[in-house]
Amino acid sequence: MDPYPPSNELGATLGRIRGLVLTQETAQHAVDLLAQVAQETMPNASGAGVSLIHEAQRTSVGATDALVRTADDLQYDLGEGPCLTAWATRSPVMIEDTTTDQRFSRWSGAAAEAGVRSCFSVPLLRGRDSLGAMKVYSTVPGAFDEADRARLTSLSVAASALLGHVQTSETSTRISSELRESLRSRDLVGIAKGILMQREGLTEAEALAALTARARSTGIPFGQLTADIVNGHGASGRRGAP
Amino acid sequence: MIGFPHAEEQRALINAAVVESGFTVGEVWLHYFSLSGEVDEYEVEAYLTGLMPLPSLECDLLALAVNELIDDLPPRRRAPFSDELIRSHAGSGDAE
Structure with a gap:
């Protein structure tokens, strides 16, 4: 969509400006620790993992x-x-036996071959956000009973609270999409100012004042107003578009 | 530019609007920045707390940014009338 994504450095700078500390290490440390805790909580698990997922891409992963x-x-x-699936549907997913489960046939087949026979995955939810998933694996089928599932589910609530905090102060993908949007919008304001300056013979400050006055009198959000001018739909107050 | 009429009153009221709507200075600044605001976040914070003045155009842009954020907030919950509840329950088919 945007051909010129801002560099990670810019994302980090914005993060700092906004009082956030951007360290990949913080998130990595948190997911590693939580994977460890999940395994310790679940005696029947052969291993546990935690993934942070953003827009169907895994951003951090911790595994035992x-x-x-x-x-x-x-x-x-x-x-x-x-x-x-747990992440996308915001509900837990239980696979009793990877050799018979049909829901994710390609994954189940490959996982069974690698030695995973059962798996339970819970989403990490925080408000409206789905942050990722926490899961336990076992090398035997049907390893997790009702009590195990309840235990992992309650652990996931605490994990989400912790990760939500890490995530908001950390994930540079999210910050950089905010930044990209903000820079794009700022750019449009600059172009719209230039158009008014040229078209109406205004100084930069006068052009900005004219734009804010127009936004106030029409109630159109500033971003939309400037985008309209740039796209040639915003007729000038005095002369109309050439 | 600086020291325009009612500058202090504008500052106090912008600050009150920010505090009351619960936005952080960071959120306000990011939106102000996207509207082409020139002043950095620390200065915006200093302005809001009354530590330094800003040019009038920047103050207006800040006011616009704050107002746009407020306009985007979800509206407050409305109280239902008794007949609205009767109508909505009639639709859902629960028997008394």
């Missing part, structure tokens, strides 16, 4: 062992799997 990591990587390679 290589098998968890492999099973998790497979989901993003194949574009399907219990965590992606």
Whole structure:
């Protein structure tokens, strides 16, 4: 969409300006720690993992062992799997046996081959946001009973609160999309100012004053007003578009 | 530019609007920046708390940014009338 995405450095700068500390390490540390806690909480799990997901892309992943990591990587390679579904549907996903489950046939087959036989994944929810998923794997089928599921679900609530905090102060993808939007909007204001200056013989300050006055009198949001002018739809107050 | 009429009153009222709507200075600044505001976040914060003046055009742009953020807030919850509830329950088919 935007051919010139701002560099990560700009995202980091904006993050700092906004009083946020941008460190990939913070998120990585949190997901590693939470994966560890999930495994300790779930005695029947052979391994546990936590993934932060943003726009169907995994931004950070914590895993207790290589098998968890492999099973998790497979989901993003194949574009399907219990965590992606838990994240997208905001509800838990239970796979009793990867050799018989039909919902994610490609993932289940590959995971079974790698040694994963059952899996339980819960979404990490914070308000309206789905931050990612927390999951436990086992090398035996049907490893997780009702009590296990309830335990992981309650752990996920605490994990979401922690990650929501890390996420808002950390994920540079989100900040950089905000930044991109903001820079684009700022750019449009600049172009609209230039158009008014040229068309109506105004100074830069006068052009900005004219734009704010127009936004106030019409009630049109500033961003839309300037975009309209740039796209040639905003007729000039005095002369009309050439 | 600086020291225009009622500058202090405008500042106090912009600040009151920000405080009352619950936006952080960071959120206000980002929107103000996207509207082509020239002043950085620390200065905006200093202005809002009354520590330094800003040119009148920047103050107006800040006011516009704050107002646009407020306009985008979800409206307050409205109280239902008794007949509205009767109508909405009749539609959902619950028996008394």
